Amino acid sequence: MFRRSTLARHGLFFLGLAILLLLLTSFVFDPYTNYNVSEVAIYAISAAGLTVLTGINGQVSLGHGALMMIGAYTTSVLLTWHADLPLILMLVASIATTGVAGAIVGIAGARLRGPYLAGATLALAVALPQVPSHFASVFGGNQGLSISPPLPPAFLGANFAPEEWLAWIALAAALITFFVLANLVRSATGRRFRMVRDNEVAARLSGIDVARTQVLAFVVSAACAGLAGSLFAYWVSGTSPGGFTLNLSLSLLTAIVIGGLGSLSGAVLGSFILVYLPVWTGGLTSSVNLSSNVANNVPLAIYGVVLIVAILVFPRGVAGGVASIVRGATRTLRSSRATGALPAAPEAPSQ
């Protein structure tokens, strides 16, 4: 049964993962680790959405940070009006507003290809963070809006750490998102996404509505960004334009490239690196006493180098690169027994 039903297999896998994470966050991790784990989960949700759009559907978005910002502001503005609105409603509302924004960008983007789409999303990434300071009465200007973090429910006890509660929420949201996306990309819809990416003409000839498929991919991707944005607002206890610079959009793209374009598990790996690389280099640079100008930018420099090296050496991302090295090694072993030409390494997906 599990061999045949993707849904059952995924369900079981994610259930197991949920139990494991529940145990880890409750008994193993300290509050600081839980805090970082929440961040990984938030980035992973957004990166997974970008994976579906860029890796699987082949549309480049350089503006996903701006979409996260829409989700974050939806949550913050609503909570500023009514502080006691329930969290689940905020998440749903943020998914909805960002999904609508994604539909608008997607409808515009469906007519655009390659650099035209990248340029439009890039313009969005630069334009949107400046809007809050113009409508300061609604969005709180450059200071932004502050909200209170979600409080753990009373039945968990008075001493229950808020970091742990937030980690539960973020991880639950991430697990549900990945469960939905993992099934989506293996469904007929997912195949349509890939077909549009690989050969638009062939897709059209087989009766696929290319524009509709692209808009759908954008909406799915934006909904993920909105969910991540909403959680991000809770995670930093507020929203300000400074949190959603062009760097955020580029970081998300970095994450999915490092993890391996088009793979959902790659999005998790990439997000993990995105969160923990600054932590690790921070420890390292403080031990060798570098100036803050150098120390603060080491992670960024590493991202840059990794992106360049990843593209030059491992076009399928670090995860894909490791996989292809392993595959290459086993092939060499095999071919040393039975002579035969090595098949060419698969290429990165075209946009």
Place this chain on the structure above:
Amino acid sequence: MRLFVIYTVDGITNGMVYAAVALALVMIWRATRIINYAQGAMAMFTTYVALVVIRHGAPYWLGFVIALATGMVLGALTERLLVRPVEARPPLNAVILSLGVLILLEAVAPMLFGGQTQSFPVPVSNIDLVLGTTQLDISPFDIFTIGAVLVAMLLLFVIFQRTTLGLRMRAAAFNPEISRILGIRVGRMLTLGWGLAALLGALAGMLAAPAVYLYPSNMDEVLVFGFTGAIIGGLESPVGAVTGAVGVGLALSYVSGYLGADLAPLGGFVILIVVLMIRPQGLFSFGRQRQV
């Protein structure tokens, strides 16, 4: 009416800076089918180099020349070392590669030059001229900006249209295969093309820095507005890129003047989307359908 004149002059001056970036992007796009997202960061870097030179007591003009030369070297090296290996690969590779260069340069710049915002000198006054008793709304530096970009464009036009070298570069971009058969060193032409484009970018960096100040991401917006102009112009046509970029400069200046400075980038985005909805290939591109 007075305000309108001020906004117009501002718009044209900024537009010329965007035009230099747009033209650099179009040159590279025509030659290698790649958008150089690192163009702005490269310009930021060369402007820092100029600042170091000037701070050490050298005259502005030496810094100016060194910035342009550094730009040319940086562009040529990027093409030869990084872009060449991915040229034949799917376009997403080059996109990510140039974003990698962008991130790397924006990380290395604060390590070398400090991360704080710095002011940047002007070679001529940037206070508006007064003619007799009438206040003109243009400063010598505005005139210098417009003039420098116009001269650069003219030089490029002469190189590309009137010299054998330019003919070779155009041939290499137009059809690499045939050009190679005819004995043109295509690789060398592409390297040179990237170098010239980055030189133009470095010029934009020098001209933008006094107004936007100098910090590691100071050229992000300039790059985006130049790119917007290039896309509106259709990415293929140098004339289109310049027209588009000056148009973007004017539009941003009016939006910023009449509606508020924070809305200017959003105005740029809206204009870009509206133009692309009407003409998905930009205003100045012809024919070429990609559909079945």
